[in-house]
Amino acid sequence: MRVNVGSRHLTPTGRPVRVVEIDASGLTLQSLVSDNRISVPADYPLFRYQKSAFETRTMPYSRR
Numbered sequence: 001m002r003v004n005v006g007s008r009h010l011t012p013t014g015r016p017v018r019v020v021e022i023d024a025s026g027l028t029l030q031s032l033v034s035d036n037r038i039s040v041p042a043d044y045p046l047f048r049y050q051k052s053a054f055e056t057r058t059m060p061y062s063r064r
Contacts, residue, residue, distance in 0.1 A: 003027065009046035016049060 003009070007019050011029075017038070021028035026041040 003046060008032070008049035010049055012045055012047070017046075 003019055003022065005019050005022060009017055009019065009029075011017055016032040017029040018032060019027055020030045020037065022042075026039060027044060029038045029040060030036070031038065
């Protein structure tokens with residue numbers, strides 16, 4: 001799988017991440033859940049990101 005800066009992927013545990021940086025030492029990933037940055041080796045397994053079936057509402061408790 002091709003990895004580009006800015007692309008979204010899933011970790012082996014299923015957490016969504018974005019690739020922030022690619023360098024000689026490996027990849028820097030940013031968690032889309034907690035915004036933490038994680039450094040991983042270049043051969044770290046990443047899986048295809050699939051959009052969630054759920055959607056986030058801007059006002060979950062609307063007056064309707």
